[in-house]
Amino acid sequence: MAMALPSTAGGGDRWQVLRLLVARKTVLISLIVLVVLIAAALLAPYVSPFDPYKLSIMNRLKGPSSVHWFGTDDFGRDVFSRVIHGGRLSLMVGFSVVILASVLGIALGLIAGFFRRADKFVSRLIDAMMAFPDILLAIALVAALGPSLINVIIALGIVYTPRLARVVRASTLVIRELPFVEAARALGVPTYRIVTVHVLRNLISPILVQGTFIFAYAILAEAGLSFLGVGVSPDIPTWGTMINSGQQYMGQADWIMIFPGIAIVLSVLSLQLLGDGLRDVLDPRLRKEL
Amino acid sequence: MTDTLLSPPASTSITDRATTAGGSGTARAAHRAAPLLRVTDLKVHFPTGSGRHAPVVRAVDGVSFDVPRNTIVGLVGESGSGKTTTGRALLKLVAATAGRIEFDGHDLSSLSEKQMLPWRRRMQIVFQDPYASLNPRMSVAEIIGEALDTHKLAQDRREARISELLERVGLNADHRTRYPHEFSGGQRQRIGIARALAVEPDFIVADEPVSALDVSVQAQVLNLLQDLQRDLGLTMLFVAHDLAVVDYLCDEVVVMYLGHIMERGPTREVYARPRHPYTRALLSAAPVPDPRAPRSRILLKGDIPSPIDPPSGCVFRTRCPHAADICAQATPPARSMGPDHYVACVRLDEIDAS
Amino acid sequence: MTASSRDIVLSVDGLKTWFHSRDGVAKSVDGVTFDLARGETLAIVGESGSGKSVTSLSIMGLLPKPAGRIEAGKILFRDRGGKHHDLAQASAATLRRIRGAEIAMIFQEPMTSLNPLYTVGDQIAEAVLQHEGGSHAAALKRAQEMLERVEIPAAARRVNEYPHQMSGGMRQRVMIALALACNPSVLIADEPTTALDVTVQAQILDLLRRLQAESGMSILFVTHNLGVVAEIAHRVAVMYAGRVVEDAGVYDLFERPTHPYTRGLLSCIPTAALLASRERLQPIPGNVPSVLALPPGCTFAPRCPIAEPACTQAVPELLPVWPEHLARCIKVTPQ
Numbered sequence: 013m014a015m016a017l018p019s020t021a022g023g024g025d026r027w028q029v030l031r032l033l034v035a036r037k038t039v040l041i042s043l044i045v046l047v048v049l050i051a052a053a054l055l056a057p058y059v060s061p062f063d064p065y066k067l068s069i070m071n072r073l074k075g076p077s078s079v080h081w082f083g084t085d086d087f088g089r090d091v092f093s094r095v096i097h098g099g100r101l102s103l104m105v106g107f108s109v110v111i112l113a114s115v116l117g118i119a120l121g122l123i124a125g126f127f128r129r130a131d132k133f134v135s136r137l138i139d140a141m142m143a144f145p146d147i148l149l150a151i152a153l154v155a156a157l158g159p160s161l162i163n164v165i166i167a168l169g170i171v172y173t174p175r176l177a178r179v180v181r182a183s184t185l186v187i188r189e190l191p192f193v194e195a196a197r198a199l200g201v202p203t204y205r206i207v208t209v210h211v212l213r214n215l216i217s218p219i220l221v222q223g224t225f226i227f228a229y230a231i232l233a234e235a236g237l238s239f240l241g242v243g244v245s246p247d248i249p250t251w252g253t254m255i256n257s258g259q260q261y262m263g264q265a266d267w268i269m270i271f272p273g274i275a276i277v278l279s280v281l282s283l284q285l286l287g288d289g290l291r292d293v294l295d296p297r298l299r300k301e302l
Numbered sequence: 303m304t305d306t307l308l309s310p311p312a313s314t315s316i317t318d319r320a321t322t323a324g325g326s327g328t329a330r331a332a333h334r335a336a337p338l339l340r341v342t343d344l345k346v347h348f349p350t351g352s353g354r355h356a357p358v359v360r361a362v363d364g365v366s367f368d369v370p371r372n373t374i375v376g377l378v379g380e381s382g383s384g385k386t387t388t389g390r391a392l393l394k395l396v397a398a399t400a401g402r403i404e405f406d407g408h409d410l411s412s413l414s415e416k417q418m419l420p421w422r423r424r425m426q427i428v429f430q431d432p433y434a435s436l437n438p439r440m441s442v443a444e445i446i447g448e449a450l451d452t453h454k455l456a457q458d459r460r461e462a463r464i465s466e467l468l469e470r471v472g473l474n475a476d477h478r479t480r481y482p483h484e485f486s487g488g489q490r491q492r493i494g495i496a497r498a499l500a501v502e503p504d505f506i507v508a509d510e511p512v513s514a515l516d517v518s519v520q521a522q523v524l525n526l527l528q529d530l531q532r533d534l535g536l537t538m539l540f541v542a543h544d545l546a547v548v549d550y551l552c553d554e555v556v557v558m559y560l561g562h563i564m565e566r567g568p569t570r571e572v573y574a575r576p577r578h579p580y581t582r583a584l585l586s587a588a589p590v591p592d593p594r595a596p597r598s599r600i601l602l603k604g605d606i607p608s609p610i611d612p613p614s615g616c617v618f619r620t621r622c623p624h625a626a627d628i629c630a631q632a633t634p635p636a637r638s639m640g641p642d643h644y645v646a647c648v649r650l651d652e653i654d655a656s
Numbered sequence: 657m658t659a660s661s662r663d664i665v666l667s668v669d670g671l672k673t674w675f676h677s678r679d680g681v682a683k684s685v686d687g688v689t690f691d692l693a694r695g696e697t698l699a700i701v702g703e704s705g706s707g708k709s710v711t712s713l714s715i716m717g718l719l720p721k722p723a724g725r726i727e728a729g730k731i732l733f734r735d736r737g738g739k740h741h742d743l744a745q746a747s748a749a750t751l752r753r754i755r756g757a758e759i760a761m762i763f764q765e766p767m768t769s770l771n772p773l774y775t776v777g778d779q780i781a782e783a784v785l786q787h788e789g790g791s792h793a794a795a796l797k798r799a800q801e802m803l804e805r806v807e808i809p810a811a812a813r814r815v816n817e818y819p820h821q822m823s824g825g826m827r828q829r830v831m832i833a834l835a836l837a838c839n840p841s842v843l844i845a846d847e848p849t850t851a852l853d854v855t856v857q858a859q860i861l862d863l864l865r866r867l868q869a870e871s872g873m874s875i876l877f878v879t880h881n882l883g884v885v886a887e888i889a890h891r892v893a894v895m896y897a898g899r900v901v902e903d904a905g906v907y908d909l910f911e912r913p914t915h916p917y918t919r920g921l922l923s924c925i926p927t928a929a930l931l932a933s934r935e936r937l938q939p940i941p942g943n944v945p946s947v948l949a950l951p952p953g954c955t956f957a958p959r960c961p962i963a964e965p966a967c968t969q970a971v972p973e974l975l976p977v978w979p980e981h982l983a984r985c986i987k988v989t990p991q
Contacts, residue, residue: 380853521924521939550926587858589883
């Protein structure tokens, strides 16, 4: 009789999960790409050959060369350095959004999954939020809050909260009925401990998987918002603002748009593939051990 | 009535089952007059929807029985019998809709969750599924430690106590840092038993504890339960569907069908001379591992009715070979057939005569 | 009665089915040999990891590909026309023709082998049409006849019902009707009563016995329950860790078990003798070995009370202890 617990690996075998992950080539490549991107982002000041803000009108709109690997933009700024610094911001935005969405989503999901009366209200709230297309909701929130980096993070965090809350709620509903939770109740374990130790610990896997997807969506969304001009202000280098400002030079100096675009594609794709790999590794492993 | 944290549990002395079960009349009467658990007219109904007129699943529909101290009582039945729900209702893991649950003379029925805490030390449960009854994210030491910590037991010698408990159930104490998935089904079941024992209970509900195990492992766990019961003076309610195992392990047996008790009494007596038509059919249907054993099969017609819409009167009448009009009129009362042997059937005399 | 006088319909010889995975090779079936005669019920008994289910899947050609493969051995089947096929080597087309029409299978969980979207009648009719052709109306009529044969009351009405409208016992009967729709000569029953209540199990076993008496079909009954074996089997093959360790007539197996594993199994269930003597159950120490790492030589040796060093040297052969009674143990049979 095999029970399907919502994707959990046994505790204490994180290394095995990692080993299984890297066994898949796509995941391995994605991990390497992500590590490189994150490292570049973190070490931006040391790694970028030029100051991303330095103007050099003489060198404007130069194509990729051995000096400027990705060429220069309309103000003569080195595109490669800007891509690296932009990555810093884009990845930071993505990461912050994941944290915010997780905190809100886990809280909402646990409450909805655990307390039947609260569920009615919270589920409707989640459904209402998910009824809006992500970008529109994000635009509306940024418009309401005012365009700044912090507000973009807050807006996107709210936009992606329902996704996580749903997953947490669904898993909570299942875990709540499992014998080990009943055993805890039979022992007299207080409810708050059941929620934090028994339920939450078993939610790590679905949260991790959703988290990687939200990371990817957030990067894309921020780029989209900035591209539309409703996100971060255009002089701050993020991948989105770079594509936005590169629009007018399409056909003339494509490199201004292409390289940030490739960066977005690489990071989003890697995150998605990592998320897929995580999901595959964490779910069937469980079935195998049962 | 609020009970504060109780003094250590009552019967921890090693008591020979044989003497309590087959002792002198007055000793037995006195023993039975103070059962550890007395269930009176227990009902557990589950609504199927939220409306006021939503149909109700009558999982347990008026069940009364005793569990004498230091005995193992078997609770048998097929699917829909309500045996699992009964076991959980005793520990208040599901809310009873009506009826009384008296534990050691105290009525637990109206206690709040907070008031139940000290009682939870005295009554524990072992589950059927060895894979889902342990939190996969907690090590064995954490699982058992949680039981100790919840009731603040052995706080000054926690690690030693955990080792003791593991060894008591036949596991290696060095494996305390391992996680459930590193153990086999039988071992996981032992961990579940150790967890139940950690709080030093008087009473354990064993909910089909061996059904999900291989045959050779079942015997290991059954022997363990038997030893623990004897050595620790435990009282057990053994919920099962395997009649042979109940015959082996249990002093008394309660036979349930569709939320009602059909027959209950000493195991030897009920198995040798089953009076209720359902008990007879059940015993005759059980496969016997002996090809030469005589088989007088009583085949019941039809299927078990739904507990949402059970038959009126005697719930067994739709499949009973001896059913008559009188059977539909009222739920048959439990009729005494001998010392501690009760049968719920209004047509017993006619059936015996034929 | 010697083996040659039995009318053998299915003969499995040295079957090895291995699963190749990232973690290694799982030798689920590693030397299974038995014969199934006409009109006879052979019970395959084993615990989890014994390979009993994989054996029946191998015969039916239903192994999960590409992981599962028949590595060695023969599965000789004599079809209705008297022609012999080796199912281990047969083409996909041959297997498809034989499956359902000549060899049928029923499973433990009726809900997963019945399509919830089609009526019971349509599903049986589909099997008939697939193997015998004819009109849809005729197939439906046969479907109704089959439901009556398996003692489903009000068959005319039930033909148009969906699986979810029926109880577990009734769905199992439908599965039997589906399996027998084309009059197969062999029925493989993989733990068909394990998930059923005791009283329903008794009904189903009774039904199978009756159907066998009527049609003369052979039944390969896979189970872990020795009580059920005693009820329904004529012959028994006991499996442990991928091999048949004992093969005997049912009376012989229970009265004169020879292999230490069989004896161990019989000592750890509550039998009438045990209950009367008030002795304890004698569990078999240890655990079933993992199929990825089978012990050398006799796989039961680590848990065997009479094992000696010679037991781990080589895999014992399945040899006769008495006529029609085989065991795989060097301490029991002269090798």
